[in-house]
Each structure stands twice: as structure tokens, then as C-alpha cells.
Amino acid sequence: xxxxxxxxxIAVVILMSALCFLLRHPATxxxxxxxxxxxxxxxxxxxxxxxxxxKPLRVVFVLIITAQAFFFPGDTPVRVELPRIGLLTLPVxxxxxxxxxxxxLRVLVLACTVPILTSRTSIDRxxxxxxxxxxxxxxxxxxxxxxxxxxxxxxDFATISAAQRLRGSSAFDRGRFLQKVRAYPALVVPLVMTxxxxxxxxxxxxxxxxxxxxxxxxxxxxLSFRRLDGLILLAAMIxxxxxxxVDRVL
Amino acid sequence: xxxxxxxxxxxxxxFHRFSYRYPDSPRWALQDINLRILPGEFVAVIGPNDAGKSxxxxxLNGIVPHxxxxxxxxxxxxxxxxxxxxxxxxxxxxxxxxxxxxxxQLFAGTVLDEAAFGGENLGMEPDTIRTSVARAxxxxxxxxxxxxxxxxxxxxxxxxLTIASLLAMTPRVLVFDEATSxxxxxxxxxxxxxxxxxxxxxxxxxxxxTHDMALASAYADRVLALEAGRLAAFDTPERVFAGPDPSRxxxxxxxxxxxxxxxxxxxxxxxxxxxxxxxxRCEYPGTVAVDDVSAGFxxxxxAGIVGRNGSGKTTLFKAIVGLLEPAAGEVRxxxxxxxxxxxxxxxxxxxxxxxxxxxxxxxxxxxxxxAFGPVNQGLDRAEVEDRVGRSLEIVGxxxxxxEHPLAxxxxxxxxxxxxxxxxxxxxxxxxxxxxxxxxxxxxxxxxEIACSLRDAGRTVxxxxxxxxxxxxxxxxxxxMDAGRIVADGPTSEITREQTDVLEAAGVLTTHGAPYELAGxxxxxxxxxxxxxx
Numbered sequence: 001x002x003x004x005x006x007x008x009x010i011a012v013v014i015l016m017s018a019l020c021f022l023l024r025h026p027a028t029x030x031x032x033x034x035x036x037x038x039x040x041x042x043x044x045x046x047x048x049x050x051x052x053x054x055k056p057l058r059v060v061f062v063l064i065i066t067a068q069a070f071f072f073p074g075d076t077p078v079r080v081e082l083p084r085i086g087l088l089t090l091p092v093x094x095x096x097x098x099x100x101x102x103x104x105l106r107v108l109v110l111a112c113t114v115p116i117l118t119s120r121t122s123i124d125r126x127x128x129x130x131x132x133x134x135x136x137x138x139x140x141x142x143x144x145x146x147x148x149x150x151x152x153x154x155x156d157f158a159t160i161s162a163a164q165r166l167r168g169s170s171a172f173d174r175g176r177f178l179q180k181v182r183a184y185p186a187l188v189v190p191l192v193m194t195x196x197x198x199x200x201x202x203x204x205x206x207x208x209x210x211x212x213x214x215x216x217x218x219x220x221x222x223l224s225f226r227r228l229d230g231l232i233l234l235a236a237m238i239x240x241x242x243x244x245x246v247d248r249v250l
Numbered sequence: 251x252x253x254x255x256x257x258x259x260x261x262x263x264x265f266h267r268f269s270y271r272y273p274d275s276p277r278w279a280l281q282d283i284n285l286r287i288l289p290g291e292f293v294a295v296i297g298p299n300d301a302g303k304s305x306x307x308x309x310l311n312g313i314v315p316h317x318x319x320x321x322x323x324x325x326x327x328x329x330x331x332x333x334x335x336x337x338x339x340x341x342x343x344x345x346x347x348x349x350x351x352x353x354x355q356l357f358a359g360t361v362l363d364e365a366a367f368g369g370e371n372l373g374m375e376p377d378t379i380r381t382s383v384a385r386a387x388x389x390x391x392x393x394x395x396x397x398x399x400x401x402x403x404x405x406x407x408x409x410x411l412t413i414a415s416l417l418a419m420t421p422r423v424l425v426f427d428e429a430t431s432x433x434x435x436x437x438x439x440x441x442x443x444x445x446x447x448x449x450x451x452x453x454x455x456x457x458x459x460t461h462d463m464a465l466a467s468a469y470a471d472r473v474l475a476l477e478a479g480r481l482a483a484f485d486t487p488e489r490v491f492a493g494p495d496p497s498r499x500x501x502x503x504x505x506x507x508x509x510x511x512x513x514x515x516x517x518x519x520x521x522x523x524x525x526x527x528x529x530x531r532c533e534y535p536g537t538v539a540v541d542d543v544s545a546g547f548x549x550x551x552x553a554g555i556v557g558r559n560g561s562g563k564t565t566l567f568k569a570i571v572g573l574l575e576p577a578a579g580e581v582r583x584x585x586x587x588x589x590x591x592x593x594x595x596x597x598x599x600x601x602x603x604x605x606x607x608x609x610x611x612x613x614x615x616x617x618x619x620x621a622f623g624p625v626n627q628g629l630d631r632a633e634v635e636d637r638v639g640r641s642l643e644i645v646g647x648x649x650x651x652x653e654h655p656l657a658x659x660x661x662x663x664x665x666x667x668x669x670x671x672x673x674x675x676x677x678x679x680x681x682x683x684x685x686x687x688x689x690x691x692x693x694x695x696x697x698e699i700a701c702s703l704r705d706a707g708r709t710v711x712x713x714x715x716x717x718x719x720x721x722x723x724x725x726x727x728x729x730m731d732a733g734r735i736v737a738d739g740p741t742s743e744i745t746r747e748q749t750d751v752l753e754a755a756g757v758l759t760t761h762g763a764p765y766e767l768a769g770x771x772x773x774x775x776x777x778x779x780x781x782x783x
Contacts, residue, residue, distance in 0.1 A: 123359035124366075145357050151401075152353070156609065162573050163610040168597040168626035168674060186622065189612035193656055197608060201354035204313055206367075208347040209415060213339030215373030220366045220380055 005229040006129035009117050012236050016113045019240050020106045028247040029105050035239065036112045043119045050112065057111060061104045068100030123148055128219045137217055153195065160190045262423055262455040263287040263310060267324035270305060270314055279305040281479045292449055294466035295459040297476035298689040299661050303459035307427040310457065311345040312338040329422055342368065346416030350428040352408035356400040361392060364400050364411055368419040386417035390444060405559050406437035410444065423455040434558045434715050436756030442469055461689050467491055522549035522707055523599050523677040525570060529579035532565050539565040541733040547711060552704040554720035555713045557730035558756040563713045567680050571602045594627065601676030605683045607667035616666050617651040623674040641669040644699060660687040679703055681712040685719065697723040717757050721745055731755040
């Protein structure tokens with residue numbers, strides 16, 4: 001898998017992302033999710049990583065479903081006892097909940113697709129693939145470096161929230177909503193400032209190593225599109241085609 | 251190819267009537283600098299914080315002025331190239347710059363890619379890059395690490411990788427801007443020994459900015475002392491350090507030598523509290539960070555903890571404040587297990603000053619920053635004002651109360667973070683490398699604050715890398731090695747009778763004579779082959 005041409009990975013990820021929004025039937029989106037899970041294993045990712053990746057999305061899912069339940073134009077109202085807000089009453093519709101669930105499933109498929117791109121391959125190979133596909137080198141490097149920084153940001157965030165908690169701030173744990181909002185600068189400002197300081201240092205370090213020298217950039221990696229790469233790409237395209245076709249019929 | 255000049259006439263680096271001012275700064279960071287550094291020289295750049303050491307380093311590869319902007323006068327030449335008319339990327343072929351923070355300099359996915367990054371940017375042939383990368387990795391002892399992710403390396407290995415990634419571009423000058431300050435004593439010594447060896451073998455010019463006087467006098471051919479942006483001395487270490495009051499090069503410019511910090515009045519109201527660590531074991535996935543550690547800390551005690559990076563010091567602190575769930579054993583604060591303490595009660599008992607002040611500063615004035623804790627504790631306004639006032643007094647920043655904490659220098663930011671924890675009025679103060687980012691005088695001030703807190707009846711526990719400094723102030727010393735406490739007792743006793751333990755734990759800071767060391771290297775680790783050509 002490490003030797004898989006990263007261009008194939010990029011193509012598969014782009015196809016999968018497009019497919020997610022093309023498919024309209026829950027069964028086919030479900031099938032697409034199953035395919036993603038198979039790919040997840042195929043590139044050597046663990047189930048534990050999957051759960052860790054999905055966990056933070058819970059809030060997003062709740063927001064999506066709630067918003068769609070109220071605002072999606074549907075005509076099967078669901079009886080729920082809700083406090084009336086002034087004169088405004090919005091019916092919760094079954095279609096809305098259904099659409100919300102579908103949207104969540106799409107987000108889930110997308111979120112699980114991205115790590116497939118980056119696992120078990122060097123960032124350099126992906127950068128090379130992106131530049132071969134026509135993306136300017138600086139842009140490609142920015143994207144991949146940003147991806148690389150996610151675990152660092154996560155670690156920073158943990159340290160920062162520990163520091164503020166040890167200064168007696170309990171608003172993040174059990175405060176009311178407004179208190180939480182008010183407490184946010186204590187988390188976000190240090191996070192942004194540390195990242196900016198690090199980004200400045202990093203750009204000094206990169207320039208010190210001739211980044212942006214103007215010379216045509218070379219790479220110690222070579223990309224070779226082998227027969228196996230072609231077969232995998234073809235198989236993915238056929239599978240996605242079948243899914244799209246089945247989706248039309250259903 | 252590294253050219254060896256026939257006569258050492260052509261200078262490697264020249265500064266000619268050079269002055270530089272950062273954008274938006276009223277002050278010249280460097281003023282009228284004139285100097286010549288010869289090829290193959292090892293120059294240590296010393297001076298207090300804000301004297302211009304880091305700026306001088308950044309002038310050498312054109313980061314100043316091309317990246318920083320600002321105004322400059324005069325010129326800097328590196329191997330004949332004027333840094334004003336040559337871009338950073340061009341100068342990178344000649345000058346390599348190693349920064350303080352090992353993490354900020356590594357951005358590739360593997361060690362191999364990291365080392366190849368420079369060559370690729372210069373458009374070198376892939377085969378040439380592979381050869382020079384292999385040689386550079388061998389030269390720094392990282393052969394066999396090619397496929398590792400840089401993030402998984404130790405601090406010392408990371409700095410060696412940064413050096414390798416610069417060596418692969420075959421520079422003639424290597425510049426280190428405080429590059430050892432995040433390493434432990436042993437790591438810092440190993441790195442400097444490696445640099446000496448590379449210098450001798452490849453006739454590299456080495457320029458090292460440092461606060462470490464022992465390092466400067468052990469390795470440098472010449473010491474360049476800066477004072478408020480001006481060249482104060484440039485001579486052999488013997489002459490510079492024998493000159494009148496050499497300690498001024500480690501002192502803050504314009505600051506009073508001492509007495510800036512207020513002594514803490516003995517406070518009978520301090521809620522005295524014991525900390526007991528009992529057979530503590532803490533694990534991270536795949537490693538045991540703290541193993542079978544037991545220790546008790548009494549009120550009015552100042553204990554120093556030393557040990558290599560990764561020996562479990564910070565993990566122990568995290569367990570004491572309940573940030574980590576122990577795998578076995580427990581921590582008791584005032585007789586009660588830490589996990590049963592209410593967060594607000596814990597805060598009142600234990601204050602934890604973390605390593606990096608930037609992980610907690612967020613307010614728009616120093617005053618508000620320091621008030622954050624007391625306000626969270628639900629104190630009334632008068633009490634908050636009193637606490638903030640006292641805390642700022644203790645760290646010596648009462649006149650900076652209305653300044654923006656993020657606009658302050660590194661050492662003042664550390665002091666603000668320190669004050670913000672002091673304002674919690676905790677009975678126990680944990681200090682994780684409190685002197686990092688301070689110059690020698692600043693470090694002493696921090697230690698004096700710690701002593702005055704102890705004298706006021708608080709318990710102070712400090713992690714430090716500078717054994718000499720800790721020994722001067724802390725009456726008790728705990729030595730950690732590989733997650734265990736290997737020595738614990740009165741400082742004087744341990745430093746007198748257990749030097750072998752200190753040696754084994756890698757905390758002794760004896761820098762050796764570099765030329766003897768160069769021969770005494772573990773030769774299986776470092777390859778004899780030429781790096782270039």
C-alpha cells in the first residue's frame with residue numbers, strides 16, 4: 001500500500017467525495033460508507049483511529065439533524081412537545097429528520113475518506129502527486145503541512161485547557177452556555193498565538209532551507225504509475241459507477 | 251564541495267558598520283557592528299536577553315532583513331555575498347541556521363524527506379541529494395532513522411536532524427540560535443561535541459548564540475559579547491571572561507542587578523499543605539513514564555527535580571495536579587487523594603506554572619491576565635486587586651500591569667504566567683523549568699522568588715536543567731532517571747557524595763575540552779567519510 005501511486009489515492013478520495021453528494025438513496029450511501037470502511041482497513045488504519053476521528057463530529061451531527069428537522073420543507077409533522085418561542089412555531093418534520101440523517105451520513109463518509117489519503121504514505125509523495133496534478137508547489141505544501149500540524153494543535157489545545165483549568169476556570173467543564181462562550185478566549189487566544197508563533201518560526205526554518213529558491217524543484221521520490229495502480233483506479237471507478245447507477249434505479 | 255582556503259585571509263563573515271532596527275521598533279536591535287569571523291572559527295555569541303544575539307544570527311542567512319523587514323545600515327557579507335542583495339534561499343547554500351525550538355524546524359513526514367528538503371528546493375539532482383543526505387545523516391549519527399517520523403525523535407535527535415538537513419546542503423557556516431536551550435545537560439553537551447567534530451572535519455565556521463557560560467568557554471575560539479545591540483567584546487574566552495565584570499554580559503540591559511523583586515512577606519494565613527506521592531506509576535500508550543515513585547513534600551520546603559528530558563519529571567507534576575490518572579499508586583494533597591479533590595480546592599492548594607507561558611496568556615492586559623485565577627475563584631474586587639498587586643510585586647512587574655502580555659518579551663511573559671499562578675495563592679507551587687527563556691540574571695531572579703515563597707511557608711518544587719543553579723537555591727534535590735527517583739536528599743549531600751548517580755542520570759554539565767573529545771567519539775556511530783565531495 002505504501003507504494004500505491006498517491007495520485008490514485010487522490011483520485012479515489014475526490015471520486016468518493018463527489019459520489020457522496022451525488023447519491024440520493026440511504027442504501028447506496030450506506031454502501032459507499034462500507035466501501036470507505038474497506039479502504040480504511042486496506043490502507044492499514046485502525047478502527048480505534050476511526051472512532052477517535054468520529055467522536056468530535058457528534059456535535060456537528062446533532063446540529064445538522066436539529067437544523068434540518070425544523071427547517072427542511074416537509075409535510076409529515078412529528079408531534080413533539082416544545083416550548084413555544086414567542087409566536088414562532090416551527091413544525092418538526094419527518095422529512096427533515098430523514099434529510100438530516102442523510103447529511104450526517106455524507107459528512108461521515110467524507111470525514112472517513114480524508115485519512116485514507118494521508119495514511120502510510122509520506123507527505124512528500126502527496127505533495128509531489130499534487131504538483132504533478134497541476135497544483136502550485138507552495139499551495140500543495142501548505143495543504144499538507146497544515147494536515148501535518150493537526151496532531152500538534154490537538155496537543156497544544158490539551159495543554160492550554162489544562163493550564164486554564166488549573167487557574168480555576170471550570171467554565172469549560174460545567175459552566176452554562178454563556179459562561180462557556182465567555183471562557184472561550186482563554187482557550188482560543190493562546191492556541192492561535194502559539195500556532196502563529198510556531199508558523200513564523202517554521203517559515204524562517206523553511207526559508208533557511210531554501211524554500212522558494214526559484215529553482216525548479218526536484219524530488220527524491222519518483223512517481224510511477226504501475227499496472228496495479230491502474231487496476232485499483234479502474235476497480236474504484238467501476239464500483240463507484242455501479243453505486244451511482246443503482247442509486248438512479250432506487 | 252567545501253573549499254579549504256590556502257590562507258585564512260578571506261573572512262567567512264564580516265559585519266561592516268552594521269545597524270539594524272525591526273519594523274515598528276524605536277530602538278536599534280544592532281548598532282554599528284564591525285567584525286570579522288574567520289573560516290573554521292567557533293564563535294560563541296553571548297549577552298543578556300534583548301542584547302541582539304538572535305538578531306545577529308538571523309542576519310547571517312538573510313532572514314534579517316528579507317523576512318523581518320525593518321531598517322538597516324552598513325552591510326553583512328558571508329563568504330563574499332552581501333546579505334542585502336542575496337535572497338535567503340541563495341544564502342542557504344552557504345549558511346545553515348538552527349533555531350531553539352526543535353519542533354518548529356521539522357515539517358516533513360520522514361527523516362529522509364526532512365533531510366532532502368533543502369536539496370530539493372535548490373533543484374539538485376535526486377541522486378546527488380540522496381548521496382549528500384545519506385552522508386549528512388551518518389555524520390550526525392542518524393543513519394537507520396530514514397523512515398522514522400521526525401515527531402517521534404527525542405529533542406536531541408531532532409536538533410541533530412536539523413543539523414543534518416542543513417549539512418545536506420553543504421553549507422560553510424553553521425549558526426545556532428539558542429539551539430541547546432531546550433535540551434538537557436547531557437543532550438546539550440552531546441550536541442556541542444558533535445558540532446565541534448563537524449567543525450574540525452569540514453572546516454565549518456560555527457556561530458553559537460547561548461546563555462551558557464560554561465558552553466561558551468569550553469568550545470569557543472572567540473567569544474562575541476553583545477550589550478544593548480552593541481559589540482562589547484570580541485576576544486578569546488579567557489580574555490573576555492577575565493575582563494572587568496564579565497557577568498554583565500549575562501545581565502539584562504539597563505535593569506537593576508537585583509532587588510527588582512519584592513520579598514514575600516511571611517504569611518501566617520497560608521494554608522500549609524503536604525504533598526505525598528505514594529508508589530506512583532504513570533503510563534502513556536506503550537511507555538511507563540513514572541515508575542514506583544514515592545516522595546513527600548513538607549510545607550516550607552524548596553525541592554529541585556533534575557533528570558534527562560523524558561525521565562518523568564513533568565509527568566510527575568501532571569500527576570500531582572490530577573491531570574493524569576495514575577496506573578498505580580496515588581498522590582495525596584493535604585492527606586486526601588488528589589482525584590477526590592474538588593477542582594476549586596485543588597487550585598487553592600497547588601499552583602502549577604507550566605513550561606511555556608504562551609500556553610496560557612490570553613488577556614489584553616497583564617493585570618487582567620493575573621486576575622483571571624482570583625476572579626475564577628469568586629473573590630470580591632478588593633481581594634482580586636490585592637492578589638494581583640501582590641503577585642506582580644513579587645515577580646517585579648508592577649509597572650507593566652497595563653501592558654499587553656503578548657507584546658512582552660519571552661522572559662517577561664514567563665513572569666506574567668508565574669504571577670498569574672501566584673495570584674491563586676496556592677500553598678504549593680510547582681515550577682516546570684521556570685528559568686527557560688531567561689538570561690542568567692533573570693534565572694537568578696526566578697530562583698530568588700522561589701526562595702522567598704518557601705520562606706513564606708509555601709512548598710516549592712522546581713524542575714530544572716541547570717543543576718548548578720538549582721543547587722545554589724534548593725535545599726533538597728531529587729534526581730530522576732527513566733521514570734524512577736534515583737536519588738533524593740539534601741542538595742549538598744547528593745552533589746558531594748552521589749556524583750556517580752548525577753553522572754548516570756545525565757545531569758552533570760561538565761563541558762569537556764573539544765579537541766580531546768573529538769577524538770574520543772564513539773566511532774561506530776559517526777562515519778569518517780567526507781560529507782561533501
